[in-house]
Amino acid sequence: MSQHTLDHAAASEVFNRDEPRVDWHDETLWWVRQKRDRASKGLPEWEDLREAASQIKHHVLSNMDVLLETFERNARKNGITVHWAANAQEHNEIIHSLLAKKGIDRMIKSKSMLTEECHLNDFLREKGIEVIDTDLGERIVQLRQEPPSHIVLPAIHLKKSDVGDTFHEHLGTEKGATDPQYLTEAARQHLRETFLTRRAALTGVNFAIAETGGFVVCTNEGNADMGAHLSEIHIASMGFEKIIPKAEHLGVFLRLLTRSATGQPVTAYSSHFHRPRPGQEMHIVIVDNGRSTQLGREDFRNSLKCIRCGACMNTCPVYRRSGGHSYHNAVAGPIGSILAPNLDMRKNADLPFASTLCGSCSNVCPVKIDIHDQLYKWRQVLAKEGYVGGFKKTSLQLAAKVLASPTLFKLSFNTARAALRIAPWAANNPLNAWSIHRELPDAPKESFRQWYEKNRK
Amino acid sequence: MSTSRESILSAIRNNKPDLLPLPDRFTFESGYPDVLEQYQQTLRMIGGMVEVVPDLPTVSQRIGELFPNFKEVAVTVPDLTYLADLNLDSITDPHELEYVNLAIIPGRYGVAENGAIWVTEQEMRHRALPFITQHLVLIIRAETLVANMHEAYRKIQVDETGFGTFIAGPSKTADIEQSLVVGAHGARSLVVFIIK
Numbered sequence: 001m002s003q004h005t006l007d008h009a010a011a012s013e014v015f016n017r018d019e020p021r022v023d024w025h026d027e028t029l030w031w032v033r034q035k036r037d038r039a040s041k042g043l044p045e046w047e048d049l050r051e052a053a054s055q056i057k058h059h060v061l062s063n064m065d066v067l068l069e070t071f072e073r074n075a076r077k078n079g080i081t082v083h084w085a086a087n088a089q090e091h092n093e094i095i096h097s098l099l100a101k102k103g104i105d106r107m108i109k110s111k112s113m114l115t116e117e118c119h120l121n122d123f124l125r126e127k128g129i130e131v132i133d134t135d136l137g138e139r140i141v142q143l144r145q146e147p148p149s150h151i152v153l154p155a156i157h158l159k160k161s162d163v164g165d166t167f168h169e170h171l172g173t174e175k176g177a178t179d180p181q182y183l184t185e186a187a188r189q190h191l192r193e194t195f196l197t198r199r200a201a202l203t204g205v206n207f208a209i210a211e212t213g214g215f216v217v218c219t220n221e222g223n224a225d226m227g228a229h230l231s232e233i234h235i236a237s238m239g240f241e242k243i244i245p246k247a248e249h250l251g252v253f254l255r256l257l258t259r260s261a262t263g264q265p266v267t268a269y270s271s272h273f274h275r276p277r278p279g280q281e282m283h284i285v286i287v288d289n290g291r292s293t294q295l296g297r298e299d300f301r302n303s304l305k306c307i308r309c310g311a312c313m314n315t316c317p318v319y320r321r322s323g324g325h326s327y328h329n330a331v332a333g334p335i336g337s338i339l340a341p342n343l344d345m346r347k348n349a350d351l352p353f354a355s356t357l358c359g360s361c362s363n364v365c366p367v368k369i370d371i372h373d374q375l376y377k378w379r380q381v382l383a384k385e386g387y388v389g390g391f392k393k394t395s396l397q398l399a400a401k402v403l404a405s406p407t408l409f410k411l412s413f414n415t416a417r418a419a420l421r422i423a424p425w426a427a428n429n430p431l432n433a434w435s436i437h438r439e440l441p442d443a444p445k446e447s448f449r450q451w452y453e454k455n456r457k
Numbered sequence: 458m459s460t461s462r463e464s465i466l467s468a469i470r471n472n473k474p475d476l477l478p479l480p481d482r483f484t485f486e487s488g489y490p491d492v493l494e495q496y497q498q499t500l501r502m503i504g505g506m507v508e509v510v511p512d513l514p515t516v517s518q519r520i521g522e523l524f525p526n527f528k529e530v531a532v533t534v535p536d537l538t539y540l541a542d543l544n545l546d547s548i549t550d551p552h553e554l555e556y557v558n559l560a561i562i563p564g565r566y567g568v569a570e571n572g573a574i575w576v577t578e579q580e581m582r583h584r585a586l587p588f589i590t591q592h593l594v595l596i597i598r599a600e601t602l603v604a605n606m607h608e609a610y611r612k613i614q615v616d617e618t619g620f621g622t623f624i625a626g627p628s629k630t631a632d633i634e635q636s637l638v639v640g641a642h643g644a645r646s647l648v649v650f651i652i653k
Contacts, residue, residue, distance in 0.1 A: 028635055043570075045485040052483035062477045065469045078616070084462040136641060137632035153632065160634045180636035188642060195642070196552055212616040222588045222628040222643025229585035230551055240465070245479065247615040251607040252483050254623075255570075265499060265571035266606075266625045269588075269643065275619030277584055288465045296472030 007350040009433075011326035012318075025157065026320040032153070033314040035263025036364065043255070053252050054368035057305035060243060061295065067210040067243045068286065074213025075284060078275045083285045088118035091287050095120065095202065095235055096127055098283060102233060104129075104200045110217070110224035111135045112204030113151050113308060114237045114287060116330035117343075120202075131202075132194050134223040136187050143170045149324025151331055152261045152310035157323050191223070201227030205238035205284070206307070207253055211246045214274035215284065218257065218267040225271055233281040236273070240286050241304040253307060256366035260309040294342045299377045303338045305367040312361035312371055318354050327351060334361035338374040341382065349387035352378035410449065417443045484607035492569045492602045493651065500572035503626035504639050505647040509599070513537060516596060516650045520561065523648060524592065529558040533582045534596055537561055551585040560590035560644075564597040564624075566612055567651070570605040573623035574649065575613055584620050588628075593644035595624065599653035 006014065016022050040046045060067060072082045085091035091114075099107060107124070109115065109131055121131045121142075133142045137154035141147065143166050148154030155163065160178040167173040173186045203224045208215040215236055217224045228234045244253065258264045276282035295301050313319045313333030324332035329340040329348060334355060340348035352375045361371040382388050402408045420443035446454075489495040493509070500507045510516055513536050520540060524530075531554070532541035540561060548554065562581055564574035574595050578584050587593055603609050615621060628643030639645065 032635070048482070048485060052480050055477070055480035056483065058477045059479045062474045064473050065466050068466065068469070078619075084465055086461040086464055090461060134642065135632070136630045140632065153635070155632050156635075158634075160636070163633050180633040180638050183633055184630060184638040184641060188640065191642060196555060209615070214616055220628070221630050221641035223641070225588040225622070226585070226642050229583075229588065240469075247613075248607075248610045249483065250615075251605070251610045255606050262631070264503065266568075266573050266623065268503075268626050268628055269622055269624060270573065271620070271622040272615050273620055274616040277578075277619065286465075288461075288468070292465060292468035292472055295469060298474070301472075301474065 006326075006328075008322065008326050008328070008354040009350065011328070012322035012354075015323040015326055016321065021159070022321055022323075024159070025323060028156065029314045029320045032262060033311070033364070036260055036311055036314065037263075039259035039263040039265065043259070049252055049256055050366055050368055053256055053307075053366055054305065056244065056249050056252060057367050060241070060245065061301060061304060063245075064240065064243070064295065067245060068240055070210040071208055071213055071243055072286075074211070076213070078213045079282065080213065080276065081281070081283045083283060085285055085287045085289070087289050088287075091118045091237065091285055091289065092120050092123040094285050095237070096124060096129070098233065098235060099124075099129060099200055100127075102199070104233070106130045106132075106198050107200040107202060108132050108134050108194055108198045108227045108231075109202040110204065110219060110227055111138055111154075112202065112237050113148075113330055114204060114239050115202065116147065117289065118237075118287070120237075132191075132198070134191050134194070134221075134227055135219070136184060136221060136223075139187060139191065140166060143167075147325065147330070149332065150310060150313055151308050157325065192226075195226045195230055198227070199231060200233045200235065201231035202235045202237065203228055205236050205242050206257070207250060208238055208243045208284070209245075209247050209250070210243055212274060214272055215242075216250060216254075216270060216272050218254075218270050220264075220268045222269050225269055228271075228273070229277070231280070233283070234273075234276065235283045235285065237285045237287060240288060240291055241306070257307055257309050260311040260364065260366040290343050294339075297342070299381075300338060300342065300374055302369050303335065303342075303371075303374060305369050306335050306339075307367055309366055311364040311366065315360045315364050317356060317358065317360070322354065327354065334371045334375065335369070338371060338378060341378050345382065345385060345387055349382045352376075352382065353392075413447060417445075417447065421445075484611075485605070487570055487604035487608075489569055489604055492604055493599055493653070495569040495604075496567050496572065496602050496651070499569060500626065500649055503572050504629060504637075505572060505626045505649055507649045507651065509651045509653050512652060513596075516652070519650070520559075520594060524559050527559045527592075529556045530561070531557050531559070531586060531590065532561045533580060533586075534561055534563050545582050545586075548583065551583050551589070554583060554585055554589045557586065557590040559592045559594065560586050561594040561596070562587055564595045564649075565601060566609055567597045567602045567649070568604075568606060568609050568623070568625075569602055571625055573606075573609075573625035575609060575621060575623055577618040577621035579618050587622075587624060588643045590644055592646045592648075593624075593627070594648045594650065596650045596652065599651050602651070
């Protein structure tokens with residue numbers, strides 16, 4: 001968690017000190033990306049599906065208020081209690097009051113990036129309520145007191161030996177054990193006991209259906225269902241952008257979601273909740289927390305189309321080599337870098353720069369968000385608002401001046417070439433961040449301009 | 458509560474873009490030459506076992522061979538209740554399902570593209586049953602197989618019951634170094650019998 005105080009570049013530098021581990025992280029995520037490629041190529045209609053998903057989401061953004069009200073009306077008819085939270089604080093307070101009313105001080109939770117965004121666990125812990133995360137990856141990072149480093153693969157930054165050490169310390173597994181089968185079994189036993197003894201379960205929401213007033217939760221492990229069906233109160237937290245108009249649209253999104261995320265054809269469980277079971281309470285908390293502001297930013301509102309598959313992270317050359325924690329935000333990677341500045345421009349001004357703008361994120365996005373364009377646009381906004389400072393600002397201002405003047409350009413490049421021939425260390429030194437992992441080639445004796453002047457007839 | 462509701466909705470109204478239409482084209486045909494064959498291939502790929510059988514007595518016989526001497530067996534298939542040693546009617550609290558070793562449940566539709574089977578709470582009787590059981594058997598009829606999810610949603614009324622789920626294979630995780638482990642929190646194995 002100490003990494004939270006470092007900006008992306010500084011945290012990446014720390015992450016990159018262990019080179020074999022970075023290589024492994026890079027290759028593992030690339031392997032997931034390749035699985036996504038194989039799955040997507042199995043469907044000839046893949047590009048049409050992306051286009052359909054994109055258009056449905058555009059409609060959702062443009063009709064958000066109507067869809068949310070329709071959802072609320074239908075969910076109430078189904079016996080689900082609907083709550084609205086303007087921000088993280090209100091979301092956390094609503095959940096706390098629901099638990100307090102029933103005198104519950106222990107809750108289980110399946111994956112919900114929204115509750116990470118709202119720092120729900122910390123909030124409830126301070127109120128004396130214990131929260132246990134039940135997704136295996138999330139449980140691993142929770143035991144280590146770390147945040148997830150990836151929205152779909154929360155413990156992707158860890159090796160099995162790290163997990164073995166963590167489980168040895170907390171779950172009493174054999175010292176030095178690293179077999180994933182053995183470690184998963186230990187977690188299964190530990191969490192089964194938890195499922196059976198907790199009265200409250202919180203889940204995320206993958207899709208909420210306006211037409212029918214229900215919601216869909218997808219997991220591979222079955223943890224959302226184990227929690228929800230054994231609990232006497234099921235609370236589902238959703239960012240308001242999770243709404244879709246009709247159940248028939250689920251066909252599009254469920255076909256895209258897991259193929260994009262992990263290359264599977266669908267998650268093991270895609271559960272559709274419409275009414276509480278007899279004797280159970282079911283609540284849904286609809287959260288804004290900056291989303292309505294983002295909806296008003298024309299250049300950035302498309303980020304709200306996101307279905308949280310993580311494909312943009314797996315493909316991102318910067319994410320793969322800097323790790324999720326370097327983004328100091330609940331959602332890391334390219335999509336996180338366009339969501340985070342909306343939440344806090346000052347704190348997250350570094351993130352839109354954590355990209356090469358190669359565009360791979362936009363190419364794999366199942367709902368066609370223009371991620372790399374938005375990264376570029378955020379840079380302009382952040383600079384204009386005064387959140388880009390120091391060396392980056394000065395050097396770019398200088399570059400702008402030099403590039404705008406042919407005389408200055410000629411003079412400075414002649415000087416630079418001469419300087420590099422005489423003293424290459426001036427550029428290849430640790431003070432120049434660019435040269436840390438690169439070496440400049442030998443400077444040519446003459447420039448193209450000089451060559452051209454000499455050789456033209 | 459109502460104040461946040463109003464402020465959120467009014468912020469959305471002020472900030473949303475002009476209305477854009479829903480797409481006309483959002484469902485697609487998969488055109489598998491043989492849906493039954495495709496279903497089996499897909500389910501095996503995602504870690505499930507599948508057998509095509511002529512009738513329920515054959516299912517019963519195969520269950521006896523695959524799960525010999527299993528205790529704590531729960532059955533919701535009307536014609537197979539004799540395989541059960543657990544009376545689901547007497548259970549009111551789902552926590553009592555803790556020790557179920559095998560659950561045998563009918564499914565409504567099977568989806569060839571992803572191996573998923575749609576099961577509602579009407580078939581499962583207790584929502585927790587297909588998840589809490591150690592092993593799961595689902596039984597469907599070959600004529601209920603559909604090619605893809607678009608077709609499945611055309612047949613399903615998602616709010617017909619309070620809960621329904623697509624089950625695709627056994628419970629699994631790859632959260633430790635991306636190594637696939639079957640049997641995370643839900644059923645450790647899934648066997649699908651297709652009656653044809």
